[in-house]
Amino acid sequence: MLTQEGCRERQARLWQRLPDEISWVLVGDCRHVQYFSNFRINPISFSADQKSLLLLTRDGKTILLADNFAKRSATVPYFVDQEIIIPWYTHKKSVTNRDDALCLALTEIENIWSGETGLIEPEGVSEMVAAMVAEDAAWQFAEDDEEQPTTLGTVIRSLRRAKHADEVELLRTCMRAGEAGHKRAFEVIRPGVSEFEVYLEVQRAAQETAGVPCIVYGDFRATNAGLHKAGGLPTPYRLQDGDLFILDYSVVIHGYRSDFTNTISVGTPSDKIVAQFEACRDTLHTAAEILKPGIACRDIWHAASKVLESRGFGPLAHHAGHGLGMEHPEPPILVSESIDTLIEGDVMTLEPGCYIERQGGMRFEHNYLINEHGSEQLSQHHIGLSR
């Protein structure tokens, strides 16, 4: 749950980035409405596909625009100075197009933008909404030191890099739920159990720890000598002795997500599999040791890949990791040609993996917070082919 203090801090950072002549902004991406107000429609609700809007003014006012059923499906508490809630459905009359409610809400606060220069988030605001404010609003602007115009959505994404204290707390909540699922996986993975049954058990354990229904997604797949790469949601396939179960999954709570991996051996692993594991584990440790503000993300990727290569398993076939938060993946991106550099406040993953034809694939992953001293490992699940 984001806090009022955190929402205010994020608003202040936004206004520092925007030209002085901008006196209001209209935000429509559900992630960004939440980022500044904690208002988020629960994806596990009847309003999952609906939208809301947040109007922010430079003098510090926040106004939420939503319909009454969206409000019923949203996180509480949320932090706004005013809310325009349109009674879209009342149990008395037929319904019209639900998206009209947001336009109706806007008509109630026309005085806010009339005659003032504003900026809309063109990625998250619909054409219908934009048409209402178009005369007074831009959708691109030039930052001081840039030639290319940018958008509000791009600026907010860059703000999202450095996590605030309330965001880190929420991510820690996701981690605890993720750990519970990994612990449960060790108890249920055995020959004869299906990938889908593993998913159901992991999902349940994660939700029991979270204490609320939440989204559980990721890779729940077996690899083996015949299929050394596999990803995505579980299939009905039943595990066999010798399989490697890659459990790489996220728990999403209030829009934020953990994302960490372990690979479990079904039955006793061969010496070759153990050597493959040790290479991945050492890669993870080596990369984790160099995490600190200022390091180039491409250097982390190359350091990780080098360990795998030194064991005869390289180069690393995918990213070494990525940022965590409201999206997947998000910056920083740890790849060979990355232009990103770690900053204090980054929450990120490291996830080296190794996939060998006629043997099988595996991946191991922890999540970290970048702090002034280097990093703090946030995920605490057991990394290993067996308990």
Added chain:
Amino acid sequence: MLTQEGCRERQARLWQRLPDEISWVLVGDCRHVQYFSNFRINPISFSADQKSLLLLTRDGKTILLADNFAKRSATVPYFVDQEIIIPWYTHKKSVTNRDDALCLALTEIENIWSGETGLIEPEGVSEMVAAMVAEDAAWQFAEDDEEQPTTLGTVIRSLRRAKHADEVELLRTCMRAGEAGHKRAFEVIRPGVSEFEVYLEVQRAAQETAGVPCIVYGDFRATNAGLHKAGGLPTPYRLQDGDLFILDYSVVIHGYRSDFTNTISVGTPSDKIVAQFEACRDTLHTAAEILKPGIACRDIWHAASKVLESRGFGPLAHHAGHGLGMEHPEPPILVSESIDTLIEGDVMTLEPGCYIERQGGMRFEHNYLINEHGSEQLSQHHIGLSR
């Protein structure tokens, strides 16, 4: 899963409704992209909050625009003639604003709309996307017999009323999963079990029957003499003897949802509770008997309310039911002032309830398909306070 035949039929119905001068449309609401192509980003995936676009031309061509990670998270198969998939993330380079990918995709097919008159879905297309096609596209138009201009989003919503065969099949799949959850509820509801534990068991049973991870949402709440109205997701509250557990929930599979209710008595119900149940049950049966194309939805509401009133429990405190599909609620709306009339192809619910202070609340619900003969009851769960 929607079929290619169904998608084509729906496209044909759309073109029949649009003025002849419109030669292309651009759709952005995720529900409507799916409606015409079966392409839907799985909400249980890392791309849950992302968008895609669908361009349809009057000569029958369909073009999907999406980024490569959205494609990885989408239903398969989907049915389009062409797809523009932008490699937003490649495991090689840093990422930019993901929403830019859709604009980039659009530049590859500029020849489609250039010089032709088109229509965009202003509710579902972002301002940034609309700005790219603005010179050649309208976002409102006048239907033959209407004075007020309408939008593509409103027209598509009206098409969604009468379900096609593939939509009914998908809804039946949701029903089977929903029934499994109701069956499981009878096995687990007893004093000491929490609302949240009931949710976890119902969710699991529904997903086991569906065979895939799916969204399970609704009301999982106890009522009693101290709290006669309660709704929404489960709390940690532990059931006590004398409680009434209202299980009113939806299973969402590929965007479509079932929605039916039963109320279970924790312990042996009193005579008063049984009388309350019998009134609700008879209300449901009375309303179900009059379902047929052409009946006014307000008349169904009044017929239902009248039964409750005749038993001393009226009037009905909320809608008598509503349409089912990709949204909740959607037309037809069965309320006292409804202007809707049932049509063949409607899939809908009836859900009379009764909430008595210092006694408790209950609700019972079935789902129906309106056909030429009257109706077919789609949900087959047991309605009753006990097994």
